[in-house]
Amino acid sequence: MTTLAEPASARPSFKQHMLKLREETIVQTVNRLLAEKGFDAMTVDEVAAQVGIAKASLYKHFASKEDLAVAAMVRAMRQALDFIAALPSQAAPMDQLRSVVRWVLRLKLSGDMPSLPSQNSTLRASLAASSEYMDGLMALSDRLGAWIEAGQAAGDLNPALPPIAILYTVYARACDPVLEFLRMGDLYGDDDIVEWVMSTCFDGLASRPR
Amino acid sequence: MTTLAEPASARPSFKQHMLKLREETIVQTVNRLLAEKGFDAMTVDEVAAQVGIAKASLYKHFASKEDLAVAAMVRAMRQALDFIAALPSQAAPMDQLRSVVRWVLRLKLSGDMPSLPSQNSTLRASLAASSEYMDGLMALSDRLGAWIEAGQAAGDLNPALPPIAILYTVYARACDPVLEFLRMGDLYGDDDIVEWVMSTCFDGLASRPR
DNA sequence: GTCTATAATCAGATAGAC
DNA sequence: GTCTATCTGATTATAGAC
Numbered sequence: 001m002t003t004l005a006e007p008a009s010a011r012p013s014f015k016q017h018m019l020k021l022r023e024e025t026i027v028q029t030v031n032r033l034l035a036e037k038g039f040d041a042m043t044v045d046e047v048a049a050q051v052g053i054a055k056a057s058l059y060k061h062f063a064s065k066e067d068l069a070v071a072a073m074v075r076a077m078r079q080a081l082d083f084i085a086a087l088p089s090q091a092a093p094m095d096q097l098r099s100v101v102r103w104v105l106r107l108k109l110s111g112d113m114p115s116l117p118s119q120n121s122t123l124r125a126s127l128a129a130s131s132e133y134m135d136g137l138m139a140l141s142d143r144l145g146a147w148i149e150a151g152q153a154a155g156d157l158n159p160a161l162p163p164i165a166i167l168y169t170v171y172a173r174a175c176d177p178v179l180e181f182l183r184m185g186d187l188y189g190d191d192d193i194v195e196w197v198m199s200t201c202f203d204g205l206a207s208r209p210r
Numbered sequence: 211m212t213t214l215a216e217p218a219s220a221r222p223s224f225k226q227h228m229l230k231l232r233e234e235t236i237v238q239t240v241n242r243l244l245a246e247k248g249f250d251a252m253t254v255d256e257v258a259a260q261v262g263i264a265k266a267s268l269y270k271h272f273a274s275k276e277d278l279a280v281a282a283m284v285r286a287m288r289q290a291l292d293f294i295a296a297l298p299s300q301a302a303p304m305d306q307l308r309s310v311v312r313w314v315l316r317l318k319l320s321g322d323m324p325s326l327p328s329q330n331s332t333l334r335a336s337l338a339a340s341s342e343y344m345d346g347l348m349a350l351s352d353r354l355g356a357w358i359e360a361g362q363a364a365g366d367l368n369p370a371l372p373p374i375a376i377l378y379t380v381y382a383r384a385c386d387p388v389l390e391f392l393r394m395g396d397l398y399g400d401d402d403i404v405e406w407v408m409s410t411c412f413d414g415l416a417s418r419p420r
Numbered sequence: 421g422t423c424t425a426t427a428a429t430c431a432g433a434t435a436g437a438c
Numbered sequence: 439g440t441c442t443a444t445c446t447g448a449t450t451a452t453a454g455a456c
Contacts, residue, residue, distance in 0.1 A: 019439095038329050040250040044432060057440050059433065094416070117327070118387050119248050158409065158417050162398075165406045166415055168391040175387065177328055181378040188372075196375045199368065204414030205376055206304070207368050229421095254450065267422050269451065 023061055023071075026051050031072040034114035039069055039123055066126035070133060072114045077136035080104075084143055093147035094156035097170065100144065101201060104173050105194045109183070115175050141167060173201060233271050233281075236261050241282040244324035249279055249333055276336035282324045283337060287346035290314075294353055303357040304366035307380065310354065311411060314383050315404045319393070325385050354380060383411060 029050045033042040044065050048055040062068045083103055087096055107113045116123060127133050148166045151157035157166060178200075182193045239260045243252040254275050258265040272278045293313055297306055317323045326333060337343055358376045361367035367376060388410075392403045 036329075038327060040327070041329055043430090045430095053439090054441050055432090056434075056442085060439055063433095065432065097415075117248060117250070118390065119246075119251055155417055157415055158413065161406055161409060161415070165388070165392060165410070168388045169410050169415060171391070172386065172388050176382065177385065178375070178378045178382050180328065181381070182375060196371055199371060200375070200379050200414070201410075202414045202416045203368065204410070204412045205307075205367055205371070205379060206412045207365055209419065253448085255448095263421090264423050265450090266424085266452075270421060273451095275450070 022053075026058065026061060026068070027071045027075050030068045031075060031112060031114050034069060034072055034116070035108075035111050038115055039065075039117055039120060044068070064126075066123055069114070069116065069123060070126050070130045073116070073127060074130060074133050074136065076112075076114055077133055077140065080140055081136055084140070092156070093150035093154065096147050097144065097151060097157075098198065098202065101170055101173050102194060102198060104170075105176075105179065105197055106190070108174065108176070108179055109190050109193065113174055144170060169201070173197070232263075236268065236271060236278070237281045237285050240278045241285060241322060241324050244279060244282055244326070245318075245321050249275075249326055249330060254278070274336075276333055279324070279326065279333060280336050280340045280343060283326070284340060284343050284346065286322075286324055287343055287350065290350055291346055294350070302366065303360035303364065306357050307354070307361060307367075308408065308412065311380055311383050312404060312408060314380075315386075315389065315407055316400070318384065318386070318389055319400050319403065323384055351377060379411070383407070 026047070029047055030042070033047060033050070042065075044055055044058065047068065048058045051058070058068075062071065080100075084096075084100065087099055091099075104113065116127075144167055145163055148157060148163045152159045152161075152163070176197065178197055179193060182188055182196070183190075236257070239257055240252070243257060243260070252275075254265055254268065257278065258268045261268070268278075272281065290310075290313075294306075294310065297309055301309075314323065326337075354377055355373055358367060358373045362369045362373070386407065388407055389403060392398055392406070393400075
């Protein structure tokens with residue numbers, strides 16, 4: 001909060017700017033480590049080393065390892081909402097959904113999709129306690145949910161599936177191990193992998209009559 | 211190995227039988243804990259407590275925590291091979307595949323599908339070092355791979371997908387988070403959940419023309 | 421083989437000087 | 439805020455008696 005005691009000075013805001021920059025560096029590092037090794041395998045020592053500061057300094061910015069992960073998830077959530085906001089609004093709901101899934105797959109292949117263990121309870125609690133994350137999740141689900149229902153009404157999405165099942169299936173692409181599996185051995189390019197997973201996601205494994 | 215020194219005695223084999231029984235109890239416990247919380251969150255203390263023996267006794271049976279997990283995975287692999295061997299061999303390849311996926315989904319819902327972190331390197335090394343596990347994995351992949359190619363040849367499976375992509379997609383059902391997601395809130399029954407995931411897996415999210 | 425007790429290690433978090 | 443050094447607790451693994 002700006003006070004009357006320092007109205008014309010640029011120093012405080014500059015300091016805060018540097019602070020934000022450093023915290024952004026930290027969160028980016030955490031994001032990459034979460035994508036690479038996951039929450040449990042990521043150590044705070046590692047984060048500090050890669051950021052290039054002492055562990056104690058890290059704890060001046062974030063109170064716990066869980067808070068680090070939450071910050072990374074909040075950042076990823078914000079990016080997802082930004083991506084969705086930038087989509088052409090006149091496109092068909094089905095195409096919006098396909099764009100979102102394709103974006104998630106590419107993000108994961110680029111090593112920038114933080115993955116959380118679905119079982120860690122302390123981390124789930126921290127995430128649930130983050131109103132920014134939860135609000136983002138709600139906003140995202142609302143938006144995707146609307147597209148899903150519109151897609152079903154338009155006859156593009158299987159109307160026999162509950163919308164929530166479709167929503168979760170879309171979310172699950174963010175931690176789909178098929179991407180990593182297909183990347184083992186360097187046999188296929190990322191473009192092929194993305195299209196195959198897109199195909200299995202929307203068209204399934206079974207043949208489609210033409 | 212039986213020796214001539216104890217030909218008519220039933221004692222050694224009885225002892226060995228009790229040993230096997232205890233080890234089976236241990237592996238079952240590990241299997242359940244792996245399904246519930248995963249490898250990292252499972253502690254050896256916990257295993258020992260649930261089996262009802264001291265931790266040191268546990269280490270007389272298995273040399274490390276990794277060995278415990280490998281034993282559970284070998285057991286699960288054996289069950290998968292048993293299930294496949296029991297399938298009616300005259301059924302269509304596509305139906306065989308569907309049966310296998312359905313079996314995996316039900317196993318996971320019943321809390322008996324051990325889940326491993328795909329990132330833990332020491333565990334992956336232990337698994338790769340287990341010839342019984344690797345042989346089982348090869349046998350399973352061969353069997354599923356043959357069905358996949360036959361299914362594609364018969365026009366039941368999408369021929370545009372590489373068989374390996376289909377194989378991995380099937381394997382990924384063993385750790386599909388959609389199952390747990392849909393179970394939250396107790397809104398849906400297991401039967402519905404299984405059919406929805408079966409539908410998304412084989413038919414995809416998009417509508418099918420009738 | 422089973423137990424109690426303990427070693428050894430690692431990782432999250434903090435104290436206190438600067 | 440940043441650092442070095444340390445604390446604390448949890449966890450894997452083992453020693454040694456019975």
